[in-house]
Amino acid sequence: DGTDQFVQGYFVLDSKKSGGVTVSHLRFGDEEIRSTYLIDAADVIGVHQFSLLRTMKVLELAKPGGTLLLNSPYAADVVFDQLPVEVQQQLIDKKLRLFVIDAHAVAKDVGLGARINTVMQPCFFHVSGVLPEDEVIPRIKASIEKEYGKKGRKVVERNFAAVDRAISELVEVQVPATATSTQHRMPPMPSNAPEFVSKVIASLIRGEGDLLPVSAMPADGTWPTDTAKWEKRAIAQDLPKWDPDLCTDCGKCAVTCPHTAIRIKIFPNEQLEGAPEGFQSKTFKSRDLPDYQLSIAVAADDCTGCGICVDVCPAVSKTDPSHRSLDLVGALENRDALRTSYEHFLTIPEIDRTKVRHDTVKGVSQLQPLFEFSGACSGCGETPYLKTLTQLFGDRMIIANATGCSSIYGGNLPTTPYTVNADGRGPAWANSLFEDNAEFGLGLRLGWEQQNADARRYVRELAALIDTDLSEGLLNADQSDEAGIAAQRARVELLKTTLDQSLSKDQTTDKASAVRHLRSLADELVEKTVWIVGGDGWAYDIGYGGLDHLFGSGRNVNILILDTEVYSNTGGQASKSTPRGASAKFAASGKSTAKKDLGAIAQVYGDVYVAQVAIGANEQQTVRAMLEAQAHPGVSVVIAYGTCIAHGIEMSTSMTHQKTAVASGYWPLYRFRPSEDAEAHPFKLDSKKPTLPIRDFVLSESRFSMLARSDKERSEHLLTLAQSDADERWRLYSQLAGMERTVPHDEPIPETAEADESVSAIPGTEVAKG
Numbered sequence: 001d002g003t004d005q006f007v008q009g010y011f012v013l014d015s016k017k018s019g020g021v022t023v024s025h026l027r028f029g030d031e032e033i034r035s036t037y038l039i040d041a042a043d044v045i046g047v048h049q050f051s052l053l054r055t056m057k058v059l060e061l062a063k064p065g066g067t068l069l070l071n072s073p074y075a076a077d078v079v080f081d082q083l084p085v086e087v088q089q090q091l092i093d094k095k096l097r098l099f100v101i102d103a104h105a106v107a108k109d110v111g112l113g114a115r116i117n118t119v120m121q122p123c124f125f126h127v128s129g130v131l132p133e134d135e136v137i138p139r140i141k142a143s144i145e146k147e148y149g150k151k152g153r154k155v156v157e158r159n160f161a162a163v164d165r166a167i168s169e170l171v172e173v174q175v176p177a178t179a180t181s182t183q184h185r186m187p188p189m190p191s192n193a194p195e196f197v198s199k200v201i202a203s204l205i206r207g208e209g210d211l212l213p214v215s216a217m218p219a220d221g222t223w224p225t226d227t228a229k230w231e232k233r234a235i236a237q238d239l240p241k242w243d244p245d246l247c248t249d250c251g252k253c254a255v256t257c258p259h260t261a262i263r264i265k266i267f268p269n270e271q272l273e274g275a276p277e278g279f280q281s282k283t284f285k286s287r288d289l290p291d292y293q294l295s296i297a298v299a300a301d302d303c304t305g306c307g308i309c310v311d312v313c314p315a316v317s318k319t320d321p322s323h324r325s326l327d328l329v330g331a332l333e334n335r336d337a338l339r340t341s342y343e344h345f346l347t348i349p350e351i352d353r354t355k356v357r358h359d360t361v362k363g364v365s366q367l368q369p370l371f372e373f374s375g376a377c378s379g380c381g382e383t384p385y386l387k388t389l390t391q392l393f394g395d396r397m398i399i400a401n402a403t404g405c406s407s408i409y410g411g412n413l414p415t416t417p418y419t420v421n422a423d424g425r426g427p428a429w430a431n432s433l434f435e436d437n438a439e440f441g442l443g444l445r446l447g448w449e450q451q452n453a454d455a456r457r458y459v460r461e462l463a464a465l466i467d468t469d470l471s472e473g474l475l476n477a478d479q480s481d482e483a484g485i486a487a488q489r490a491r492v493e494l495l496k497t498t499l500d501q502s503l504s505k506d507q508t509t510d511k512a513s514a515v516r517h518l519r520s521l522a523d524e525l526v527e528k529t530v531w532i533v534g535g536d537g538w539a540y541d542i543g544y545g546g547l548d549h550l551f552g553s554g555r556n557v558n559i560l561i562l563d564t565e566v567y568s569n570t571g572g573q574a575s576k577s578t579p580r581g582a583s584a585k586f587a588a589s590g591k592s593t594a595k596k597d598l599g600a601i602a603q604v605y606g607d608v609y610v611a612q613v614a615i616g617a618n619e620q621q622t623v624r625a626m627l628e629a630q631a632h633p634g635v636s637v638v639i640a641y642g643t644c645i646a647h648g649i650e651m652s653t654s655m656t657h658q659k660t661a662v663a664s665g666y667w668p669l670y671r672f673r674p675s676e677d678a679e680a681h682p683f684k685l686d687s688k689k690p691t692l693p694i695r696d697f698v699l700s701e702s703r704f705s706m707l708a709r710s711d712k713e714r715s716e717h718l719l720t721l722a723q724s725d726a727d728e729r730w731r732l733y734s735q736l737a738g739m740e741r742t743v744p745h746d747e748p749i750p751e752t753a754e755a756d757e758s759v760s761a762i763p764g765t766e767v768a769k770g
Contacts, residue, residue, distance in 0.1 A: 648702025
């Protein structure tokens with residue numbers, strides 16, 4: 001802007017929500033640019049993440065005599081020795097100039113946290129010469145004023161400080177004449193990676209997907225799960241380090257970690273044999289499992305360094321309040337040791353699922369998660385819910401995922417975070433359109449029910465062949481818990497063996513045809529659980545018609561709504577879930593209407609299980625709600641509060657921020673349990689009466705505070721209304737919690753019921769008293 005130059009930007013980016021790789025091909029010049037094409041001989045290459053030099057081919061595109069601008073955690077006098085030998089040789093061979101700056105240190109010093117864009121931007125203009133030196137800083141500051149002015153003067157001043165510090169911190173490094181490093185680029189994939197991973201996924205990770213032939217892609221459109229573990233990004237600047245002497249075994253860190261980068265295992269003492277030096281564990285406190293150890297390990301190459309685990313850790317040293325059982329430490333100094341410990345941690349067998357309680361946070365934290373290392377934003381408030389679901393039900397889950405954040409970090413290529421257990425079982429996942437995910441998920445449930453019914457029909461038809469006891473067991477199995485599922489799977493394996501033996505003797509008769517059909521359907525005799533997953537944009541807005549149809553279907557499906565209160569994936573537009581007073585795209589002056597109460601709408605149907613949860617506020621209530629939803633024989637919906645980077649909060653406090661939301665009455669916790677006949681009060685209010693005013697909570701988020709700065713009078717008016725909304729909601733919920741059930745849900749209204757005297761009966765109808 002503001003020059004006569006021609007400019008072109010072409011951006012090649014991966015689909016990670018944050019911490020991903022974007023290659024910006026930028027051209028500037030006096031001659032007209034007549035086509036879009038990638039740069040293959042760059043005058044300047046800026047590398048904003050040091051680790052990329054170890055994982056990607058970067059300097060292949062550098063023009064001889066060009067410049068490398070590097071964000072480096074290493075000082076100028078030692079940085080060359082930390083480069084892979086391949087990068088050193090390219091610097092020498094191409095006679096490149098090398099400039100380095102520790103942009104993360106500058107950003108941290110001026111109060112920008114991990115945001116380094118306004119540190120790197122003036123450095124780029126300084127080394128590139130695109131604009132005259134005296135024009136650069138004023139132009140950058142003008143753009144900062146325009147971009148961040150609505151977020152407050154403090155944010156603007158911090159960015160100005162970053163710009164002012166940038167050039168003074170930039171240092172040119174004299175490139176030696178010979179390469180001396182003992183380090184090499186990381187291999188594309190470990191030697192034990194599956195063939196598809198090493199040949200196809202590795203190419204995509206390296207940014208060389210365009211070189212793959214179409215024939216390399218799966219012909220049926222499916223993609224293997226269990227692949228995110230091969231993509232080691234190592235993007236964290238700080239990593240959590242565990243002190244077992246302070247640990248209370250609570251499990252909060254593992255349950256709330258957004259990226260499954262911190263894991264807990266319990267195991268017999270003998271498993272410590274052969275552990276590497278520095279591997280940490282402690283005695284596990286349990287009467288049921290004496291002589292067991294507990295270990296907490298960190299996936300150092302997969303952690304994003306968000307710091308949530310440290311924020312939620314309740315174990316604080318009595319002598320040093322700044323020290324917890326988990327502390328953040330520098331990644332550079334600790335990554336190798338943490339990596340070695342984690343590699344050993346993975347060799348320890350997972351605990352027998354029947355030995356661990358599934359209804360406690362402590363127990364769930366010890367179960368293997370089947371959702372790991374997603375590309376979600378650092379500190380994401382959504383992913384802990386999905387991870388916990390997979391810990392509880394993952395080996396038999398079928399997931400229908402609406403388009404949105406959860407489909408981007410959940411199933412986008414080249415790697416998928418859904419994984420499998422030691423038996424090769426894990427969630428089956430499919431993404432539907434934004435508008436029809438409810439119908440899509442219902443179809444998956446109906447499809448499985450049909451397959452299950454066909455399998456049961458064939459079992460009855462072939463009972464004489466199968467064995468009476470086995471067929472009776474298959475048809476009447478109690479699959480309501482882990483032991484029941486395991487027993488049914490054992491029966492199914494016996495069934496397969498019997499059917500295979502029969503087919504080896506007879507391939508042609510009508511009976512053989514029935515045997516073949518049952519053999520193909522045998523696994524459907526094991527109960528599956530269908531979860532329909534999506535965000536508030538899908539559930540409250542564009543997919544609500546289908547969701548409402550689902551509420552009235554009576555089918556045994558489970559719905560997880562990840563409610564961030566904005567269209568997060570497309571930039572934070574307002575949805576019907578956006579609360580009154582919040583600013584968003586298309587609601588810049590603050591949303592004037594109240595949030596839609598989707599949970600109340602679902603409860604009106606009477607037979608729908610409904611829970612509103614916030615895992616950061618009450619992990620136990622969240623676990624209980626998921627178990628109850630799964631156990632409910634009809635439709636169940638869990639509405640989960642998802643803190644989001646679009647809210648304008650410090651994401652390291654994502655979980656404790658949820659706790660404040662509940663304490664203020666902004667997000668009440670409850671469960672509506674229609675099928676519990678013995679429960680006199682179907683509506684259970686799980687949070688206490690609010691102790692904070694709404695404004696104390698909401699003004700800590702920039703989506704509310706920006707309106708307070710730009711239009712204080714309107715902000716005050718909307719906040720007053722928002723407080724009234726919260727007060728009325730709490731009054732209503734409190735009344736519901738005190739109401740007893742009048743007619744048991746699954747019993748018909750007696751034909752002799754008398755009309756209540758206070759109700760005018762309509763001719764031809766009968767009104768139940770009360």
